[in-house]
């Protein structure tokens with residue numbers, strides 16, 4: 456049984472079909488990159504995975520559970536913008552990752568101090584300890600995204616969804632964010648879905664690269680058909696497939 | 711250079727700022743001079759020095775009959791009504807703004823109703839308020855609330871709806887309940903907007919206050935103005951008008967300071 460199961464998903468807005476017949480499965484710990492033309496429904500697919508919207512048809516299950524009806528703790532998300540809370544300091548944003556699930560959304564007394572200590576450890580790890588008391592608006596784009604990822608991970612989601620998280624960053628910052636994300640992933644081993652417009656990034660980070668496109672196109676009514684997954688590349692081993700031998704072949708190979 | 715690109719230097723900016731104030735004072739002085747030259751007992755435009763003397767007398771000398779300095783009693787009574795009215799209005803506006811902005815159920819239930827309510831001219835309700843709540847303090851406070859509340863609710867619920875959907879979704883992925891989202895995400899982001907909305911409501915609030923005081927009261931800035939109107943005491947009226955303007959300006963300034971001091975993360979407005 457795979458971890459994430461997407462079964463025959465359709466999403467239409469009014470009579471505009473956005474995505475159709477999307478089927479896929481992902482194992483726990485897999486990193487799935489999603490690419491495709493602008494407006495083809497990648498963010499829509501992510502919203503469906505998040506359960507922010509419910510599909511017109513089909514269902515999405517995570518770990519075999521019933522399809523979720525609203526966003527919850529098991530799925531984390533980082534958007535391109537507006538992912539952190541502007542009215543909280545950097546430290547408070549991290550603490551929020553733990554405290555929001557409590558009845559008042561905040562910790563008191565000893566629990567508060569402990570959470571702040573943990574938040575400071577997280578901040579040290581994501582390299583934001585020197586700005587812990589500043590508001591997000593004073594941070595650079597890369598720092599804000601690092602904060603957003605750190606905050607999402609503090610809630611320990613089982614699936615992390617990233618919608619063009621590094622879209623607005625310069626190439627240098629982007630590279631260091633890649634390292635950062637790969638480190639975090641090696642540590643937590645969680646399942647990641649990442650939408651990106653950068654093919655190189657998609658193949659570098661992903662175990663798989665899904666391509667969304669419209670396979671059918673009605674010239675009289677472009678809205679009639681939606682996009683679906685047209686390619687599902689194996690992106691492990693630098694995108695060169697069949698590098699890992701699955702069968703027990705009795706042939707000697709380098710360990 | 712294009713006009714849109716010409717920015718005043720600091721001294722020029724200060725000069726330009728003071729210019730209209732000075733112009734009004736000078737224009738008044740000249741007008742008063744001309745009228746007094748024609749008729750020394752003219753009451754319409756008392757000389758600036760007369761207004762000043764009256765102001766000093768009003769502020770410092772006690773009323774002969776009651777032994778109180780009425781100026782300060784008027785001020786206190788009016789400010790109390792204003793603060794109470796605006797305070798109640800702001801609180802109710804905040805609660806309903808949050809509820810309507812965050813909860814689709816409440817939006818379907820109340821949004822249109824509030825939109826229709828806001829179309830009622832509050833002053834037209836004043837007689838009803840006097841009948842229902844009597845001529846005392848209550849009806850004046852209620853008029854301010856009735857007059858400012860629909861705007862506050864509509865403005866604040868709109869601001870809540872404008873909170874980026876991403877943040878609301880993000881909070882849900884951190885496990886926040888509707889209550890926590892209201893308390894920790896929407897409310898803090900609403901506070902600077904509340905202060906702004908209150909600043910914008912203060913104009914109407916003063917209007918309703920003075921109208922209510924003019925009609926039925928025995929104390930208050932508006933009451934005094936309409937009382938001395940009978941004797942054409944322009945010097946007293948002018949003193950009170952300038953004082954009300956100054957108070958309104960100071961309150962506005964204090965609220966802006968409050969907003970900057972406590973919500974430094976919010977971008978600055980005017």
Ligand SMILES: Nc1ncnc2c1ncn2[C@@H]1O[C@H](COP(=O)(O)OP(=O)(O)OP(=O)(O)O)[C@@H](O)[C@H]1O
Nearest residue numbers: 468469471473491492493494495496497498499500
């Ligand atoms: N709530 C909605 N109601 C109606 N149409 C919508 C809605 N959300 C998205 N769409 C439409 O669905 C289409 C796909 O949008 P989506 O944001 O998923 O594209 P995308 O692949 O993420 O594009 P990009 O790469 O530019 O981010 C767009 O044409 C958009 O106009």
Ligand SMILES: [Mg+2]
Nearest residue numbers: 497498499618
């Ligand atoms: Mg998108």
